[in-house]
Amino acid sequence: MATEEIRKKVQELRKEIRHHSYLYYVKDAPEITDYEFDHLYRQLVDLEKEYPELVTPDSPTQRVGGKASDDFGKVRFRKPMLSLANAFSADELRDFDRRVKEGLGVNSVEYITELKIDGLSMNLIYENGSLVQGLTRGDGRVGEDVTANVKTIHTIPLYIENAPPYMEVRGEVYMPRKSFIALNEERDEAGLMPFANCRNAAAGSLRQLDPHVTASRNLAFFAYALGDMQGLEIHSQEELLKQLEAFHFQVNPNYRKWDSIEGVIKGVNEWEVKRHDLGYDTDGMVIKVNDFAQQNQLGATVKDPKWAMAYKYPPEEVETKVERIIVTMGRTGVLTPSADLTPVHLAGTTVKRATLHNMDFIHEKDIRVGDHVMIYKAGEIIPEISTVLKNKRTGKEEIFEMPKTCPICGEPVHRIEGEAAYRCTNPNCGGVVREKLIHFASRDAMDIEGMGPSVVDSLL
Ligand SMILES: [Zn+2]
Numbered sequence: 001m002a003t004e005e006i007r008k009k010v011q012e013l014r015k016e017i018r019h020h021s022y023l024y025y026v027k028d029a030p031e032i033t034d035y036e037f038d039h040l041y042r043q044l045v046d047l048e049k050e051y052p053e054l055v056t057p058d059s060p061t062q063r064v065g066g067k068a069s070d071d072f073g074k075v076r077f078r079k080p081m082l083s084l085a086n087a088f089s090a091d092e093l094r095d096f097d098r099r100v101k102e103g104l105g106v107n108s109v110e111y112i113t114e115l116k117i118d119g120l121s122m123n124l125i126y127e128n129g130s131l132v133q134g135l136t137r138g139d140g141r142v143g144e145d146v147t148a149n150v151k152t153i154h155t156i157p158l159y160i161e162n163a164p165p166y167m168e169v170r171g172e173v174y175m176p177r178k179s180f181i182a183l184n185e186e187r188d189e190a191g192l193m194p195f196a197n198c199r200n201a202a203a204g205s206l207r208q209l210d211p212h213v214t215a216s217r218n219l220a221f222f223a224y225a226l227g228d229m230q231g232l233e234i235h236s237q238e239e240l241l242k243q244l245e246a247f248h249f250q251v252n253p254n255y256r257k258w259d260s261i262e263g264v265i266k267g268v269n270e271w272e273v274k275r276h277d278l279g280y281d282t283d284g285m286v287i288k289v290n291d292f293a294q295q296n297q298l299g300a301t302v303k304d305p306k307w308a309m310a311y312k313y314p315p316e317e318v319e320t321k322v323e324r325i326i327v328t329m330g331r332t333g334v335l336t337p338s339a340d341l342t343p344v345h346l347a348g349t350t351v352k353r354a355t356l357h358n359m360d361f362i363h364e365k366d367i368r369v370g371d372h373v374m375i376y377k378a379g380e381i382i383p384e385i386s387t388v389l390k391n392k393r394t395g396k397e398e399i400f401e402m403p404k405t406c407p408i409c410g411e412p413v414h415r416i417e418g419e420a421a422y423r424c425t426n427p428n429c430g431g432v433v434r435e436k437l438i439h440f441a442s443r444d445a446m447d448i449e450g451m452g453p454s455v456v457d458s459l460l
Pocket of ligand 1: 407410411425426432
């Protein structure tokens with residue numbers, strides 16, 4: 001039996017671990033080393049092993065390992081998760097402003113703008129501070145229970161101090177671009193189809209039967225709203241965002257208050273360019289009337305609230321031409337086709353190459369050398385071909401075929417049963433050795449300064 005003293009020790013350890021993981025994951029400002037953190041965590045694990053009766057679902061040790069319900073049970077929301085009406089131009093925002101002022105009978109209104117994160121909306125239910133349920137948005141009235149999977153997301157608190165008895169926190173689960181790029185590289189190497197963008201990757205990662213898989217995907221969460229709640233007095237969106245921060249949620253720092261719609265439009269235009277520098281995808285800006293009393297006065301239509309708008313940025317796609325298709329080698333011998341493109345400007349950079357992933361991808365889209373294509377940035381970093389402009393074909397386009405022999409060593413190339421990838425299986429292939437050495441010396445591995453591809457080439 002656990003003594004009072006042990007119970008107290010467990011409580012203290014949990015509090016300390018929560019504090020340090022908040023500093024690490026949300027604030028990105030750790031105060032202790034990973035080693036010290038692991039030591040605290042280990043002490044808690046050991047105590048919980050010795051006294052299993054002390055384990056609670058909101059303990060920091062319980063992030064991974066809970067069982068996912070195999071059918072993601074359906075749950076009805078107490079308050080629906082409404083979608084927002086869209087605006088695509090400054091004039092549509094001015095119309096919105098006019099309707100708001102008429103509805104309220106006032107001459108000026110305070111607005112809050114927030115970046116619209118391209119992820120999945122989530123409703124998190126907290127009872128007496130403990131996270132008890134995580135639900136996807138579903139159709140807005142009934143969501144899917146993904147509790148075991150959202151618990152693996154480190155920026156979602158499992159326990160909140162000084163929380164009201166009941167509270168629903170709403171926000172966006174998203175995949176940072178860095179995680180997205182690493183995940184797709186892994187999938188290319190494993191001969192799996194890549195995810196089209198960060199949002200699809202986040203959705204796929206959240207609907208996993210095994211929470212260990214979700215945990216490995218490095219998802220994150222931005223909080224921006226409350227659903228149903230008891231025991232909280234909040235008067236404006238600005239106050240709400242500050243309260244969510246105080247509850248140790250990650251709130252996107254780029255929100256801003258404006259006293260006119262012209263200010264809002266200025267902010268919207270500014271972020272259309274700046275958003276490409278962020279570490280995650282955004283597809284627009286959300287504009288809300290700041291004052292909650294005014295929000296209530298305006299109310300909602302059947303479909304969406306009258307006090308908010310989602311301004312959508314146009315997708316950035318440009319036309320270019322596939323000059324040729326080349327094959328590069330990865331460190332496991334996988335041959336990856338890429339398209340050399342006529343250089344073109346896209347979302348702030350000049351693009352000359354797009355990844356084609358594998359032969360299945362090329363066949364599915366029917367990409368040929370000489371084709372005119374539309375390209376966009378997946379995860380807003382790596383260019384991808386979205387569509388082939390088949391009406392622009394002249395008949396001179398050439399179908400690409402994977403070489404039968406390795407372009408580096410000349411040994412036969414094999415396609416492994418059930419995989420999309422082609423590999424050079426020669427263990428002494430110069431290409432594989434080269435890629436392995438580059439990886440070995442890279443920052444993510446041994447971090448050997450100065451040993452880049454050209455030094456590796458000289459060495460070989
Ligand atoms: Zn080879």
